[in-house]
Amino acid sequence: MRTIAELEAIARERMEPAHYDYYAGGAGEEATLRANEEEFRRRVLVPRALRGVGKRDLTVEVSGSTMSMPILVCPTAFHRLAHSDGELATAQATAEAGTVFVCSMASTTAVEDVAKVADVFWFQLYPQSDREFTEAVISRAENASARALVVTVDSAVHGRRERDHRHAFHDLPPGLAAENMRDATGRVRDIEMPADLTWDDLAWLRETTKMPVLLKGVLHPEDARRAVAAGIDGLVVSNHGGRQLDGAISSLAALPEIVSVVDGQVPLILDGGVRSGADVVKALALGADAVGVGRPVLWGLAAAGQEGVAEVLERLREETDTALGLCGARTPGELTADLVR
Ligand SMILES: Cc1cc2nc3c(=O)[nH]c(=O)nc-3n(C[C@H](O)[C@H](O)[C@H](O)COP(=O)(O)O)c2cc1C
């Protein structure tokens, strides 16, 4: 089984440089991109011994979806830039791993097609200024049996990504499109970054769907408090993989304060910089219910299609199982904050 770093090296060889850089890169000087991984290195585990960990059970349930391990696949755009099988390969490998695939609004495969191969999947939304269109997209996801709606709130404007400017990467190659952005006439709309969105719009969003609604991209504890008060069903503590506000706090550093204000009222997912089972265990010990992985899955996809995604997810599962056992825990729920310094 190859390491994530090995798969990334293969992906880099195989991909167009502009596409590799779109995946790998972040905003500005990429300080936040680096900080996400660095914060995991800065924190260390202080394991417990003699706990009789037996056979571990990694299963968790988050927002009504059962996952065979506390790791889900983050929404990431344009999988057909990585591999011709695109989101179908990612969704199928994720379903076979028994966990949740979050389908991006900017997916190059229609949500209805993802639904054919994904058992349990969620849908990520950038609310558009045209409410009717936004409602139509939500209905498509709901009718395709998405189990939750993940509303991304860290993207009022587009982060400035120097690598994309350098390559003048602004458009998908011919033949690829954001398939969830087709309107009734079949025309593909551009995705707007929702600059005018406010808390008032959330009440409306909440009413447009029966799916649980999670907010993705929350970093400030006051926003977490407000989201819970607004009846939001879950939060993703995330800085969008360092692609939006460069200089933002790393997601792991942001987690403890959010855990403290949320106080178990809604589930918390953390994404950004998770690259190993020890990272998963650190995030869970500090209070996340599950983590999301973005780029590692894209490297697996680009390197080896569905098989590559499966390899990444199985490696993370094995490593998480090992780290959990070595910390003296049998289940994710047994991990506590005192294990991390
Ligand atoms: C290439 C790429 C595309 C992304 N596209 C989306 C997207 O369409 N919607 C979204 O909410 N987040 C998007 N993200 C952010 C991820 O959901 C996630 O927050 C981030 O990748 C986690 O960090 P990691 O890559 O270090 O695991 C994207 C990230 C990458 C790397």
Ligand SMILES: CCCCC(=O)C(=O)O
């Ligand atoms: C317009 C698609 C946005 C995809 C995205 O969120 C990202 O590249 O980080």
